[in-house]
Amino acid sequence: MMDGSRAETAAQIERLLETEGETVAENLTDLNQGRYESVARLDEYDAYKSRARSIKADAIERLPELIETVRTAVEDNGGAVYLADDADDANRYIREVVQDENADTVVKSKSMTTEEIECNEALSAAGVSVWETDLGEFVLQVADESPSHIVVPAIHKSREAIAELFNEAFEPDEPLETPAELTAFARDHLGAKIRSADVGITGANFIAADTGTIALVTSEGNARKTVAVPDTQITVAGVEKLLPTLSDLQPFVELIGRSGTGQDITSYVSLFTPPVATPPVNFDGPETPIADDDRERSFHLVLIDNGRLDVRDDPQLRETLYCIRCSACLNSCANFQHVGGHAFGGETYSGGIATGWETTVNGIGSAASFNDLCTGCSRCVNQCPVEIDIPWINTVVRDRINRSGDADAFSFLVDPLVPDTQPDGLDPQKRFFGSFEWIATLASKTAPVSNWLPKLPGARSILERTLGIDRRRELPQFKRETLRSWFHARDGPALDTVRRTAVLYPDCYTNTVHVDRGKAAVRVLEALGVAVEMPAIRSSGRAPLSQGMIDTARQHANAVAADCIPLIEDGRDVVVIEPGELAMFRSEYAKLLDEERAESIATASYDLFEYIYGLLENGGDSTALAGPAEPVAYHAHCQQRTLGLESYTTAVLERLGFDVIESDVECCGMAGSFGYKSEYYDLSIDVGTALAEQFRTPATTDRTVVASGTSCTDQLDDLLERTPRHPIELLDPHTQNS
Amino acid sequence: MPTPLATFESSLQEVESSVTRTTPQSLEATLQAVIERPAVGVQLPFDTCSLADLDVNLHPTPRTLQSAVCGITTAVLGIATYGTLVLEATPTGSELSSLFPDHHVAVLRAADVVPDMETAFEHLSELVAAGRGDHVLATGPSATADMGSLVYGAHGPREVTVVLVEE
Numbered sequence: 001m002m003d004g005s006r007a008e009t010a011a012q013i014e015r016l017l018e019t020e021g022e023t024v025a026e027n028l029t030d031l032n033q034g035r036y037e038s039v040a041r042l043d044e045y046d047a048y049k050s051r052a053r054s055i056k057a058d059a060i061e062r063l064p065e066l067i068e069t070v071r072t073a074v075e076d077n078g079g080a081v082y083l084a085d086d087a088d089d090a091n092r093y094i095r096e097v098v099q100d101e102n103a104d105t106v107v108k109s110k111s112m113t114t115e116e117i118e119c120n121e122a123l124s125a126a127g128v129s130v131w132e133t134d135l136g137e138f139v140l141q142v143a144d145e146s147p148s149h150i151v152v153p154a155i156h157k158s159r160e161a162i163a164e165l166f167n168e169a170f171e172p173d174e175p176l177e178t179p180a181e182l183t184a185f186a187r188d189h190l191g192a193k194i195r196s197a198d199v200g201i202t203g204a205n206f207i208a209a210d211t212g213t214i215a216l217v218t219s220e221g222n223a224r225k226t227v228a229v230p231d232t233q234i235t236v237a238g239v240e241k242l243l244p245t246l247s248d249l250q251p252f253v254e255l256i257g258r259s260g261t262g263q264d265i266t267s268y269v270s271l272f273t274p275p276v277a278t279p280p281v282n283f284d285g286p287e288t289p290i291a292d293d294d295r296e297r298s299f300h301l302v303l304i305d306n307g308r309l310d311v312r313d314d315p316q317l318r319e320t321l322y323c324i325r326c327s328a329c330l331n332s333c334a335n336f337q338h339v340g341g342h343a344f345g346g347e348t349y350s351g352g353i354a355t356g357w358e359t360t361v362n363g364i365g366s367a368a369s370f371n372d373l374c375t376g377c378s379r380c381v382n383q384c385p386v387e388i389d390i391p392w393i394n395t396v397v398r399d400r401i402n403r404s405g406d407a408d409a410f411s412f413l414v415d416p417l418v419p420d421t422q423p424d425g426l427d428p429q430k431r432f433f434g435s436f437e438w439i440a441t442l443a444s445k446t447a448p449v450s451n452w453l454p455k456l457p458g459a460r461s462i463l464e465r466t467l468g469i470d471r472r473r474e475l476p477q478f479k480r481e482t483l484r485s486w487f488h489a490r491d492g493p494a495l496d497t498v499r500r501t502a503v504l505y506p507d508c509y510t511n512t513v514h515v516d517r518g519k520a521a522v523r524v525l526e527a528l529g530v531a532v533e534m535p536a537i538r539s540s541g542r543a544p545l546s547q548g549m550i551d552t553a554r555q556h557a558n559a560v561a562a563d564c565i566p567l568i569e570d571g572r573d574v575v576v577i578e579p580g581e582l583a584m585f586r587s588e589y590a591k592l593l594d595e596e597r598a599e600s601i602a603t604a605s606y607d608l609f610e611y612i613y614g615l616l617e618n619g620g621d622s623t624a625l626a627g628p629a630e631p632v633a634y635h636a637h638c639q640q641r642t643l644g645l646e647s648y649t650t651a652v653l654e655r656l657g658f659d660v661i662e663s664d665v666e667c668c669g670m671a672g673s674f675g676y677k678s679e680y681y682d683l684s685i686d687v688g689t690a691l692a693e694q695f696r697t698p699a700t701t702d703r704t705v706v707a708s709g710t711s712c713t714d715q716l717d718d719l720l721e722r723t724p725r726h727p728i729e730l731l732d733p734h735t736q737n738s
Numbered sequence: 739m740p741t742p743l744a745t746f747e748s749s750l751q752e753v754e755s756s757v758t759r760t761t762p763q764s765l766e767a768t769l770q771a772v773i774e775r776p777a778v779g780v781q782l783p784f785d786t787c788s789l790a791d792l793d794v795n796l797h798p799t800p801r802t803l804q805s806a807v808c809g810i811t812t813a814v815l816g817i818a819t820y821g822t823l824v825l826e827a828t829p830t831g832s833e834l835s836s837l838f839p840d841h842h843v844a845v846l847r848a849a850d851v852v853p854d855m856e857t858a859f860e861h862l863s864e865l866v867a868a869g870r871g872d873h874v875l876a877t878g879p880s881a882t883a884d885m886g887s888l889v890y891g892a893h894g895p896r897e898v899t900v901v902l903v904e905e
C-alpha cells in the first residue's frame with residue numbers, strides 16, 4: 001500500500017496512460033523525429049543556437065531598457081503599450097479595451113500567455129464571447145479541456161475523439177469523419193466568428209523592440225485573419241519576448257519551427273508592425289469596397305510581468321526567460337512522450353521547462369505537482385535552441401521544494417542510515433535514494449543478509465508504504481565482495497609496457513552490485529597496456545543531485561575533487577564505467593565546483609569505451625580482447641548520448657567484428673531511482689516497454705543485449721527474457737581464456 | 739552550386755507550391771492560364787499586364803473577397819533555401835487577397851529571389867525602417883495537423899502558385 005499522495009499520483013498517471021498515452025506517444029514521436037531530421041538540414045544549427053542564446057542573454061540583461069524602447073516605438077506607430085504587473089492587472093486592461101470598443105465578439109489566435117492569465121475566463125465573465133481560432137485550441141474550447149502541450153495544445157486528442165466531440169456538439173447533417181472534413185467544418189465555423197469579430201487578440205513569439213514589430217509563428221492562417229479583419233488588435237506577451245532589433249529575429253525564425261514541429265519553417269511567420277497597413281474588413285457592410293473603409297485601426301500591446309522581472313533577478317532560474325517555447329524539450333522527453341502535459345505540467349505550462357515557468361508565474365506549488373517527472377536524463381539539453389540547461393532548472397526547483405516540506409512521519413527510518421545535511425522537511429523517499437552510497441556500503445557489508453531481508457514476508461509492503469519503493473520492482477543484489485576488495489586482493493598482471501596509468505573509478509553500482517562489469521573493465525584495460533589503479537573515491541553525487549539535494553551533491557563533488565585532483569596532477573587518467581557518473585564529472589561539476597577544479601576533472605575523465613577507442617586508435621592490440629564476435633542489440637545511456645559518447649561503444653564493438661543494432665528511444669524509463677518509486681512505476685514500465693519492443697523485433701530478438709548504464713540494465717533485465725550485459729563483458733579476455 | 743533561382747524553384751516544390759517562369763511580355767497570358775474566377779487582387783507593378791483586363795477585382799468588397807476563389811498579389815522577396823515568399827501587407831489589401839481565397843497566385847520578379855534567410859532579413863530591416871512594416875513570410879499553403887493528420891487549407895489558401903517574372 002502506498003501513502004495517500006503517492007497513490008493519487010500513481011492513479012492519475014495510470015488514468016492518463018490509458019486514456020491519452022497512446023495518442024500522445026504517437027504524435028510526439030513524430031514531432032521528435034521531425035526535429036532531428038529538420039535540424040540536421042540546417043548547416044549552421046549549432047552556430048545559430050549559440051547566437052540565439054547570446055541574443056536572449058543580452059535581451060534579458062537589458063530588459064527594462066527594451067521595455068522603454070518598445071514603448072516608444074509602438075507609441076510612435078500610433079499604438080499603446082501597457083505593462084501589466086500580473087494576470088488581474090492584464091485582464092482588467094484588456095477588458096477595458098474590449099468594453100471601450102463595445103465589442104461583443106473577440107477572436108483569438110493561439111497564445112499560451114493568455115492561457116496563463118486566463119484571459120478567456122475574464123472576458124467571458126464580462127459578457128464577451130471569445131473564440132479560439134487555432135483549430136487545436138478550438139477543439140479544447142469545445143471540449144472544455146486545457147492544453148496538454150505548449151505548441152500543439154490538443155495533441156492528446158485523436159481524430160476519432162475530435163470527430164465524436166464535433167458530432168455531439170454541433171450535430172452536423174452528415175457526421176464528420178476525416179481530418180479534411182473536420183478541418184473544413186472548423187474553418188467555416190470559425191470563419192463566421194472571425195467575420196463578426198470586433199477585436200482580435202494575438203500572442204507574440206517575439207517582439208522587436210526597436211521597431212515594435214510582432215513576430216507570429218503559425219501555420220493555419222488564423223492569426224493573420226485575427227489581425228486583418230477586426231479594427232482593434234490586442235497583443236498579449238510576456239516581457240521576455242522582447243528582442244533588441246528586428247534583425248535579431250533571424251536565427252529564431254530559422255530555429256523555432258525546426259525545434260518544435262520539425263518543420264524547417266512553419267507556413268506563416270508574420271512580422272507585423274501594428275497598427276497594420278491592411279484595411280480592416282467590415283463584413284456587416286458587405287457591399288462597401290474594403291479600401292473605402294475609413295475606420296482607424298487601434299493597437300494595444302499588453303506586456304505581462306507576472307513574476308518574470310523577479311525571476312530575472314534569480315540567478316538559478318533566470319534562464320527560464322530565454323525560453324522561446326518551441327517545445328523541443330517536451331518532444332524529446334521520454335516521460336513526456338508517454339504521459340503528456342496533463343500529468344507533466346502545472347496550471348498552464350507543460351514539459352521540462354514548465355518547472356521554470358510555473359515557478360515564475362504560478363508559484364512553486366504548481367511546479368511541485370510534476371517536477372519529479374523530470375528524471376534528469378538530459379536528452380532535452382542538446383535540443384534546446386537557446387541552450388538552456390533544463391534539468392538543472394528542475395534540480396534547483398526540486399531542491400527548493402525539498403526545503404519547503406514538513407518533516408515526514410517516516411524520517412526516523414532514514415535518519416540513522418544517512419548522515420546527510422539536508423533540511424528536515426525532505427521527503428524520506430528522496431533522502432533514501434539520495435543517499436545511495438551509504439545504503440550500498442551498508443548493504444554490501446551485510447550481504448547476503450541485506451538481500452534476504454526484503455524477501456521476508458511483508459517487507460516489501462513496508463518498504464512501499466514508508467519509502468515508496470514499488471514492490472513489483474526487483475531490488476539490486478548487493479555483493480559481499482566489492483570490486484575494490486577483489487581488485488586489491490588479487491595479484492594484478494605484470495605489464496610488459498605501461499601505455500597509460502588510469503584510475504578506474506569504482507562507482508558504487510559497479511563496486512557493490514554490477515561487480516562483474518568492473519572486473520571485465522580492469523582486465524580489458526590491462527590487456528591494452530593500462531596500469532589500473534582503484535583508490536577509494538567518493539561517489540560522484542549523482543544520486544543526491546537527482547533528488548534535488550544540491551548541498552549534499554556539492555559535498556560529494558568536493559570530496560571527489562580532493563580525492564582525484566592529486567591523482568590527475570600525477571598524470572593519471574580517470575576512466576568511468578557508469579555514464580551518469582561521468583556526466584557529473586563532465587558537465588554537472590561545472591555547477592557544483594569552482595571552474596578550475598571542474599575543468600581539471602572534466603578534462604581528465606573518460607567514458608570507458610571512449611578510452612578503449614583511443615587506446616585502439618593508438619596502436620592498442622585488439623587481439624588481446626575476447627572474441628568471437630556475436631550480433632548485439634545495444635542501448636546507450638541517455639546521458640552518454642547527450643555527451644556524444646555512445647558512438648565509441650558501437651565503434652569499438654564494430655572494430656572487433658560485432659554486428660551492432662542500436663536502440664533509438666530517448667531513455668529507458670528507469671532513470672536511477674525513478675522506476676523504483678511506486679508512484680512512477682507504471683510510467684517507467686510504459687517508457688521501458690518502448691525500448692524492450694525495439695529488442696524484440698525479428699532483427700533483434702536473438703541478439704545479445706548490452707546496455708551501458710546500471711538503470712538501463714536493470715530495466716531491460718526486468719522487461720526482457722534475455723539477461724542484458726555491459727558491453728565491456730563482451731571484450732573480457734577472461735572469457736577468451738576460460 | 740545551383741543558382742538561388744534554381745534552389746528557390748526546387749524548394750517551392752518541396753513545400754507544395756507550383757511555380758512557372760514567364761517574362762513581362764507573357765505575364766498576362768501566363769496569369770490567364772493559372773487564375774480561376776471569381777478572382778480578387780492588387781495591381782501588379784508591370785505595365786505589360788493589367789489584372790482588370792483579366793477580370794480580377796481590384797476593389798473587392800467584403801462579400802466579393804469572401805466569394806473569391808483566387809487571389810493575385812505580388813511578393814516582395816523569395817527566399818531560395820526555404821521556398822518562402824515575403825508578402826507585404828499594404829493599404830490596398832494585399833494581405834486579404836493572399837489569405838482569403840483558396841488559391842493564392844504570387845507574382846515575383848526573379849531578380850527579387852534572395853539566397854537565404856539572412857539576406858532576406860537585411861532587406862526586411864530596410865523595408866521596416868522605411869515604414870513598410872508588415873510582412874508575412876509565407877511558405878507553402880496554409881496547413882494544420884490538429885485534426886488527426888496533415889490537411890492543407892486550414893484558414894488560409896489550400897493552393898499556392900508562384901509566377902516568376904524574368905526581365
Ligand code: SF4
Nearest residue numbers: 323324326327329384
Ligand atoms: S526550454 Fe528550450 S527546448 Fe524547451 S521550450 Fe524553451 S526554448 Fe524550447
